[in-house]
Amino acid sequence: MSRKxxxxxxxxxxxxxxxxxxxxxxxxxxxxxxxxxxxQRCYYCYDAPCIQAxxxxxxxxxxxxxITTDNLRGAATDILGANVLGGMCARVCPTEIxxxxxxxxxxxxxxxxxxxxLQRYATDWVFETNTPLFERAPASGKRAAVVGAGPAGLSCAxxxxxxxxxxxxxxxxxxxxxxxxxxxxxYKVLEFAAREIEWLLSVGGIAWExxxxxxENLHLADLRRDYDAVFLGLGLSGVNAxxxxxxxxxxxxxxxxxxxxxRQCDDFTQLPVGRRVVVIGGGNTAIDAAIQSKKLGAESVxxxxxxxxASMSATWAEQxxxxxxxxxxxxxxxxxxxxxxxxxxxxxxxxxxxxxxxxLAGSGDYLMLAADTVLKAIGQSxxxxxxxxxxxxxxxxxxxxxxxxxxxxxxVRGVWAGGDCVGSKVDLxxxxxxxxxxxxxxxxARLGGNGKAEN
Amino acid sequence: xxxxxxxxxGVRSPNPFxxxxxxxxxxxxxxxxxxxxxxGGVVWKTLGLDPHVVNVSSRxxxxxxxxxxxxxxxxxxxxxxxxxxxxLDEIRQVKRDWPDRxxxxxxxxxxxxxxxxxxxxxxxxxxxxxxxxNFGCPHGMSERGMGSAVGQVPEYVEQVARWVKQHSRLPCxxxxxxxxxxxxxxxxxxxxxxADAVSLINTINSIVSVDLxxxxxxxxxxxxxxxxxYCGPAVKPIALNMVAEIARDTETPNLPxxxxxxxxxxxxxxxxxxxxxxxxxxxxxxxxxxxxxxDDMIAxxxxxxxxxGYRTLEDFRxxxxxxxxxxxxxxxxxxxxxxxxxxxxxxxxxxxIACEDTAHQAILKEKDGKRxxxxxxxxCVGCNLCMHVCPVDNCITMQRVDEGGxxxxxxxxxxxxxxxxxx
Numbered sequence: 001m002s003r004k005x006x007x008x009x010x011x012x013x014x015x016x017x018x019x020x021x022x023x024x025x026x027x028x029x030x031x032x033x034x035x036x037x038x039x040q041r042c043y044y045c046y047d048a049p050c051i052q053a054x055x056x057x058x059x060x061x062x063x064x065x066x067i068t069t070d071n072l073r074g075a076a077t078d079i080l081g082a083n084v085l086g087g088m089c090a091r092v093c094p095t096e097i098x099x100x101x102x103x104x105x106x107x108x109x110x111x112x113x114x115x116x117x118l119q120r121y122a123t124d125w126v127f128e129t130n131t132p133l134f135e136r137a138p139a140s141g142k143r144a145a146v147v148g149a150g151p152a153g154l155s156c157a158x159x160x161x162x163x164x165x166x167x168x169x170x171x172x173x174x175x176x177x178x179x180x181x182x183x184x185x186x187y188k189v190l191e192f193a194a195r196e197i198e199w200l201l202s203v204g205g206i207a208w209e210x211x212x213x214x215x216e217n218l219h220l221a222d223l224r225r226d227y228d229a230v231f232l233g234l235g236l237s238g239v240n241a242x243x244x245x246x247x248x249x250x251x252x253x254x255x256x257x258x259x260x261x262x263r264q265c266d267d268f269t270q271l272p273v274g275r276r277v278v279v280i281g282g283g284n285t286a287i288d289a290a291i292q293s294k295k296l297g298a299e300s301v302x303x304x305x306x307x308x309x310a311s312m313s314a315t316w317a318e319q320x321x322x323x324x325x326x327x328x329x330x331x332x333x334x335x336x337x338x339x340x341x342x343x344x345x346x347x348x349x350x351x352x353x354x355x356x357x358x359x360l361a362g363s364g365d366y367l368m369l370a371a372d373t374v375l376k377a378i379g380q381s382x383x384x385x386x387x388x389x390x391x392x393x394x395x396x397x398x399x400x401x402x403x404x405x406x407x408x409x410x411x412v413r414g415v416w417a418g419g420d421c422v423g424s425k426v427d428l429x430x431x432x433x434x435x436x437x438x439x440x441x442x443x444x445a446r447l448g449g450n451g452k453a454e455n
Numbered sequence: 456x457x458x459x460x461x462x463x464x465g466v467r468s469p470n471p472f473x474x475x476x477x478x479x480x481x482x483x484x485x486x487x488x489x490x491x492x493x494x495g496g497v498v499w500k501t502l503g504l505d506p507h508v509v510n511v512s513s514r515x516x517x518x519x520x521x522x523x524x525x526x527x528x529x530x531x532x533x534x535x536x537x538x539x540x541x542x543l544d545e546i547r548q549v550k551r552d553w554p555d556r557x558x559x560x561x562x563x564x565x566x567x568x569x570x571x572x573x574x575x576x577x578x579x580x581x582x583x584x585x586x587x588x589n590f591g592c593p594h595g596m597s598e599r600g601m602g603s604a605v606g607q608v609p610e611y612v613e614q615v616a617r618w619v620k621q622h623s624r625l626p627c628x629x630x631x632x633x634x635x636x637x638x639x640x641x642x643x644x645x646x647x648x649x650a651d652a653v654s655l656i657n658t659i660n661s662i663v664s665v666d667l668x669x670x671x672x673x674x675x676x677x678x679x680x681x682x683x684x685y686c687g688p689a690v691k692p693i694a695l696n697m698v699a700e701i702a703r704d705t706e707t708p709n710l711p712x713x714x715x716x717x718x719x720x721x722x723x724x725x726x727x728x729x730x731x732x733x734x735x736x737x738x739x740x741x742x743x744x745x746x747x748x749x750d751d752m753i754a755x756x757x758x759x760x761x762x763x764g765y766r767t768l769e770d771f772r773x774x775x776x777x778x779x780x781x782x783x784x785x786x787x788x789x790x791x792x793x794x795x796x797x798x799x800x801x802x803x804x805x806x807x808i809a810c811e812d813t814a815h816q817a818i819l820k821e822k823d824g825k826r827x828x829x830x831x832x833x834x835c836v837g838c839n840l841c842m843h844v845c846p847v848d849n850c851i852t853m854q855r856v857d858e859g860g861x862x863x864x865x866x867x868x869x870x871x872x873x874x875x876x877x878x
Contacts, residue, residue, distance in 0.1 A: 040522045043846050046804030047820070107801035108847060
């Protein structure tokens with residue numbers, strides 16, 4: 001038996017029809033009738049808690065009321081005016097802990113208004129028809145560079161372009177979108193990410209340059225010289241390692257890479273997946289990787305997290321969904337070593353518990369799981385922008401994030417940053433959009449605007 | 456088990472639920488289905504003189520409100536569009552087959568004695584129990600001097616009622632149009648003419664909506680629309696008031712009333728009967744859901760009567776009439792304040808914004824920096840608005856806070872024509 005034979009990783013475990021069903025829209029869109037019924041459940045609260053709960057402050061009761069009057073353009077303007085990636089957020093936001101989690105309908109009925117689904121209903125048509133909703137202000141003659149085409153960068157770029165500035169967006173990847181394009185589960189977004197970006201860029205004044213990696217073929221000093229303002233929406237592109245024996249074995253890989261491959265794959269029958277998959281981590285990346293492994297036809301998928309479910313960054317709704325998809329979740333166990341001869345064959349965990357001081361500690365009790373694939377999803381980290389040239393432009397970081405002031409400006413004057421790379425509140429798409437929006441406001445003010453880069 | 460048997464101007468039916476003169480009672484097929492479903496009686500869709508009328512295609516328009524498909528309905532359909540003899544034959548046969556059910560025949564003929572004298576014997580010959588004079592339809596027939604064109608002129612109402620009583624032994628019910636300023640004048644005219652009863656309300660003249668693409672009212676007939684008769688749940692409050700006005704009018708004492716207007720449930724029926732109606736007629740609700748709705752109307756009314764200890768319909772009929780009064784007699788010393796049940800409050804803020812923007816700024820929205828809604832008694836006038844906008848049942852209630860006593864506008868010092876009380 002050759003060493004390769006240990007790892008049962010193969011494509012085509014399921015028929016193309018089954019795969020198509022598995023990766024269909026996880027939350028199909030509402031039709032008009034369903035949307036009206038859902039919208040009519042909204043009480044149109046005054047100073048509504050859902051607005052407070054939305055990082056981008058979308059006026060939710062207003063857009064829902066507009067749905068009930070068939071004023072979809074008005075509803076979409078409400079949403080996209082506050083959150084230009086409102087289409088994506090309608091799909092990926094953990095609404096159960098944001099708007100829907102704060103809906104007053106929960107109090108009496110434990111059943112919030114379907115805000116996410118309604119937001120999708122109100123905006124889908126915009127992207128399907130590529131309808132412009134916003135106009136650019138007269139040209140300011142100023143130029144801004146945005147590094148990173150994820151939610152923060154796109155939000156900032158759109159707001160600056162609307163304010164009349166000319167923007168160039170750079171990204172290390174060949175396509176714009178960041179995690180929306182490479183990092184989110186396929187069944188949540190289908191082909192939506194690209195369509196949304198096409199619409200977003202259609203506002204005009206935004207140039208796109210892919211395959212430009214900061215520190216490699218793109219340099220901060222050059223950007224500062226050539227542009228009037230620079231925004232960094234770098235995300236967290238490093239992946240944390242387990243630091244245990246066997247991590248280099250074939251079949252052990254980063255969950256983000258697995259998801260990126262899947263998102264860029266045109267034919268899932270050609271996409272290899274293990275028979276027995278173990279995912280390590282408790283965040284949305286772990287959940288997305290686990291569910292998609294199952295959907296690709298893995299026989300068993302086990303998600304292992306070193307603490308209890310309450311500590312997972314994946315919400316309860318995500319965890320529930322994973323379980324309904326056939327993912328086994330094991331809590332309170334951390335990986336100790338990965339076994340295999342060339343390729344992974346098993347992974348050993350030690351059960352954990354909290355010691356008297358409340359710290360996580362091994363229990364001395366072990367668990368061995370057979371595995372062909374180990375997907376690591378224990379967090380991502382900032383790849384700090386490297387100083388270059390004369391070294392004067394050193395971006396200050398703290399705790400692995402870029403330090404910014406209240407206006408999202410970094411330690412280097414003229415360079416702003418937002419999104420996961422600054423970690424202002426929560427590492428969510430919707431927060432990144434808000435960061436980009438606020439940074440754009442500050443940049444616009446600096447560039448001589450009125451401080452309102454949008455609306 | 457309550458006794459729901461009804462005797463209305465001598466017409467007996469097993470329950471007080473009749474189907475109103477309208478499309479559901481257009482022909483034997485429908486009426487038989489209605490009787491099978493349990494309806495106590497029908498008012499056969501209005502007969503006229505031959506040659507029969509013709510109807511247009513596209514006849515109903517609906518007001519949809521907040522998910523309710525038919526909050527109100529209007530129609531531009533005319534009276535029966537079948538030959539008179541066909542209707543008379545069917546009426547005779549159905550009455551023969553269903554002798555315990557009330558069979559009322561609605562009539563609309565030109566406003567001359569000869570026409571009434573001509574049709575009445577033929578109708579009486581069917582064995583029907585009574586006639587109802589359609590003085591109400593506000594569309595189509597009114598352009599030809601019938602329907603509401605008669606009902607809007609008290610002298611005509613009186614005259615026709617008199618002709619009918621002269622030329623027929625049948626009980627005569629005059630159906631009143633609400634498209635007038637004071638319903639009592641029409642009722643008094645019918646009373647003077649010798650009518651045995653009135654029924655009301657007929658439909659309200661209306662345009663239900665405008666199609667903004669066609670730029671035409673709905674229902675639209677080849678690009679044009681016309682005013683039609685409005686009915687359904689939305690008109691019930693108007694009907695309740697008109698019934699009450701007649702019930703407490705001293706000029707029409709004990710005039711029997713068959714109530715019509717937005718009745719779809721046993722509760723609606725009980726409300727009309729509490730205001731003096733002898734029975735009720737239903738149309739829109741049946742058109743929306745079919746004849747089977749009578750099942751709950753019967754069971755619901757019976758259960759409610761049992762619960763309240765009412766044995767017969769007469770036990771509660773008219774009980775609310777003495778409590779309908781004029782504004783000037785309302786007790787000005789009565790004082791209520793809103794009370795918000797904090798355990799039930801879901802913090803939607805609707806009470807606050809309604810009071811803040813449109814009433815008396817009597818509900819605070821914050822307490823100790825937190826979202827919290829509380830009534831300021833000194834500002835609350837007890838208007839009930841917050842209670843109505845609150846989406847949670849019994850979360851906001853009104854509590855009486857006055858110390859008793861009675862005083863009304865007639866003696867109030869601010870009333871320029873107040874009656875001076877002698878000490």
